[in-house]
Amino acid sequence: MAKQDFSKKKALLIEDMAEARIMQKKMLSDFGFESIHIAMKAESAIELMKSHSFDLILSDYNLGNGKDGQQLLEEVRHTKLIPHTATYLMVTAETSIEMVMGAIEYQPDGYITKPFSQALLQRRLSKLLDTKERLYDVNIALDKMDYEGAISAAKLVIEKYPSLIGRCERIIGESFLEMEAYDKALLLFNNTLKNRKMPWALFGKAKSYFLMDQLDKAEQCFRQLMFDNRFFVSAYDWLAKIQRLQGNATEAQATLLEAIGRSPKNILRQVELGNVSFSLHDFITAEMAFRRAVFLAKHSCYNTPEIYLKHLESLARISDSGPLLSRYKDNFRSTLKKIHALFSDNPSNTGKIFSYEIDLYLADQDTASAHKTLEIWLNQVDTGNAFPPTEQQSVIYAKAFGESVE
Structure with a gap:
């Protein structure tokens, strides 16, 4: 060189x-x-x-x-x-x-x-x-989202630099997927796999089947990829998607837990685990996932109020079974402090936060603190800073406090 x-x-x-x-x-x-x-x-x-x-x-x-x-x-x-x-x-x-x-x-x-x-x-x-210089025209096309141009440029690179055939075939296959030309993508990935056992080609084949709604074939490919290369963590995410679509939330949860065991710093994976666990009413696992997501969110571009709200909600749902353990209360207070500091200007969020606080006080049978929190909430409703309690919540609070909620 x-x-x-x-x-x-x-x-x-x-x-x-x-x-x-x-x-x-x-x-x-x-x-x-x-x-x-x-x-x-x-x-x-x-x-x-x-x-x-x-x-x-x-x-x-x-x-x-x-x-x-x-x-x-x-x-x-x-x-x-x-x-x-x-x-x-x-x-x-x-x-x-x-x-x-x-x-x-x-x-x-x-x-x-x-x-x-x-x-x-x-x-x-x-x-x-x-390598970047040799792929310059390909990458310029990709930046413009000109996938047909990227495919044409990649074919020229293969002719000129045969050593880059793997890189170019991967780009061509992924470009076909972006263009929704799933048959062409599948053909390319299959042809690659005939000659070379490349993990990216098996991954592309699995995604092609998934996007063609052939979930059983997609699952088989993702499982093969996980077996061959246990550190290809994206395969676990896609398998979990299939399991959720097939109504197997418990299996999806197990798959995501395994993926997180291999790569725990992916915030979107933690959120997905939390959501799947919520659907199973497994609020202990949901709390763990959203607590980790809150920790990762601090410096992440995916830092949204929903992550913090879901963590608070998971703790509120745990409290439905009785008073929270002290460590859970500490977790609640920590996330509550963060969401107040970061996302305090949304009336919908504010209403939800008040409701979760009241849930915890009622679980502790601390009706005085629950009632005081409700009064603050209603004052915030009057000033337009919070959404009001729902009809269902109003019924619960009326029963707890022995008075109507207005």
């Missing part, structure tokens, strides 16, 4: 530790990078990505307080802040399965473990950026 010319490439280095930041910047300069932007926090990196385009993003996993490297990658993928043409390399000192699985789920172009030599980083960057 010819030596890469990095002089025209723009790099963003994200590293909170001064010593590592200085060392990595020097390495990039030595490689020939002339444009190197620096960010010490994920939040400042996001602002730079909004105002600049980068060819390379070199991001540490641990970024101190605030978002970590995984949450940063999660957000820039979700908001499409980085184009397909950019190379994203994750840097980490950790090698735990939890970290690796969490990072890989959001598909960096690669990751490198500290400590690493200058020569190793140069080889890794040269290979990644060389």
